[in-house]
Amino acid sequence: MARRKSTRGSKIQPSVQTMTFAFTADGGGAVTTSYIDLSQVASLLNRRFYRQGINWAVAGFKFLTASTFAGQVSVNKLPNTWVMSNAWEKGFRHWQRMNNDALAESESVRPKFLDFKIYADAEHHALGYGANLLPVAVGDHIVASTTTPGEWESSKFQIPDTTTASGVQDREVIAVGANYPGVGPSGLNAVSLIEGYAASRALPEINDPNTPTDALRVDGSTPQNWIAATFSDGTQQTDAVLTDMVTENNQAPYPYEDDTIHTDTMYPGGANQTTGLQIHSIETITATTIGGVTRVKGGNFPCGLISVDTINTGDSAGVIIQIDLVPGNHRGYLCEPMTEM
Numbered sequence: 001m002a003r004r005k006s007t008r009g010s011k012i013q014p015s016v017q018t019m020t021f022a023f024t025a026d027g028g029g030a031v032t033t034s035y036i037d038l039s040q041v042a043s044l045l046n047r048r049f050y051r052q053g054i055n056w057a058v059a060g061f062k063f064l065t066a067s068t069f070a071g072q073v074s075v076n077k078l079p080n081t082w083v084m085s086n087a088w089e090k091g092f093r094h095w096q097r098m099n100n101d102a103l104a105e106s107e108s109v110r111p112k113f114l115d116f117k118i119y120a121d122a123e124h125h126a127l128g129y130g131a132n133l134l135p136v137a138v139g140d141h142i143v144a145s146t147t148t149p150g151e152w153e154s155s156k157f158q159i160p161d162t163t164t165a166s167g168v169q170d171r172e173v174i175a176v177g178a179n180y181p182g183v184g185p186s187g188l189n190a191v192s193l194i195e196g197y198a199a200s201r202a203l204p205e206i207n208d209p210n211t212p213t214d215a216l217r218v219d220g221s222t223p224q225n226w227i228a229a230t231f232s233d234g235t236q237q238t239d240a241v242l243t244d245m246v247t248e249n250n251q252a253p254y255p256y257e258d259d260t261i262h263t264d265t266m267y268p269g270g271a272n273q274t275t276g277l278q279i280h281s282i283e284t285i286t287a288t289t290i291g292g293v294t295r296v297k298g299g300n301f302p303c304g305l306i307s308v309d310t311i312n313t314g315d316s317a318g319v320i321i322q323i324d325l326v327p328g329n330h331r332g333y334l335c336e337p338m339t340e341m
Helices: 038-046 082-102 122-127 193-199 237-247
Strands: 018-025 030-037 054-065 071-077 156-160 168-174 190-192 278-285 293-302 305-312 317-325 335-337
Touching (some): 054 278, 082 193, 305 317
Parallel strands (some): 168 190
Antiparallel strands (some): 030 305, 054 293, 156 168
16 A cells, blocks of 8 residues: 655644734824834744744735824835845854854753844834834734733844953844944944944955956947948957956946945945835825725745834824735744745
C-alpha cells in the first residue's frame, strides 16, 4: 500500500487573521502618527511569541472614519530594499555576536524571549513601544484598546566608550534616518541601521571603469549619414566608441559619497537620501467617502512595523483600522524571516 504523505509540516496553525485598532485623529489640519508592530500584536492576540524579525505579508487595510474626518491617510513601512535587508542582517548579526560573547561563560542567564527588536524611525523611538496601537475587541466598543501588553523591550547595543563613567554607550536602534536623532523614552540615543550599514562599507569608485582622462585619443569628426556610416570603414571609429564607453554611463544612477569618513552617505533610508519610512499608500478621505470606508492595498512589511499618518482638516475624529493578514505556515501566517528577505 502506498505510504501516506504526512501533512504535519504544512498544517496552518489557528491564528487571528484580522487585527482591529482604534485611535483619534486630531483635527484642524494636524498630523497624527500612530505605530503598529504586527509581531507584538500577533503575540498578544494568539498568546504565542512572534519575533519581530519577520517580513510580514498583509492582504490589505480597511479604514473606517467618522463623517467629521476629511483629509488624507498614509500607510508607511520600512524600505523594501536590499539596503534595508542587508542593514537589518548586519545589525542583527553584530547584536547576536555581542550577546554571545557576553554570555559565553554565563549561558544560563540568557532570556527565554531574547529578540532583536528595533524602532521604525526617530519619532517611533521618541514615543516608545508604550505608544504602539494595541488591538481592540467588541467589548471595547471600538473606542480604545483594553488589551494589556506584555514585555516588549527594545534591543540595545553596548558600545565601548572610555570617556563615560560606565565605560559604554547604551544605544537603541531605529531602522531609518540619521544616527543620534534625539533622546528616547529611556534617555537613550538611537543609532540607525541603514546609516550604520552605510558607514561600515568601503566606498566604491565613482567611475566604473575608472580610467585616466587622457588614456584615449578623442576624434571630433561626425558622420554625415549616421545610420549608413555606423559600420563603414574608418580609422577613428574605435577611438570614438571607446571614448563614449569611458566618458558616458560610467557613473551609477544614484549618488555616491564624496569623502572617506561617511559624513555624507547616500543610502536610501539613511541620513541624506529618502530619509524616512517608505510610503506604502496614500488615500484621500472626504465627507462623501462611501460608508466612511477606505481600503488600502496589501503588501509585505519588513519587521511588521507600520506607521499610519493622518492629516485631518475636519474636526477631531475617531478612526478604526482593520488589517487583514494572509494565512500561512509560520505559526498561522504567511511571512518569512528577515534573514531571508
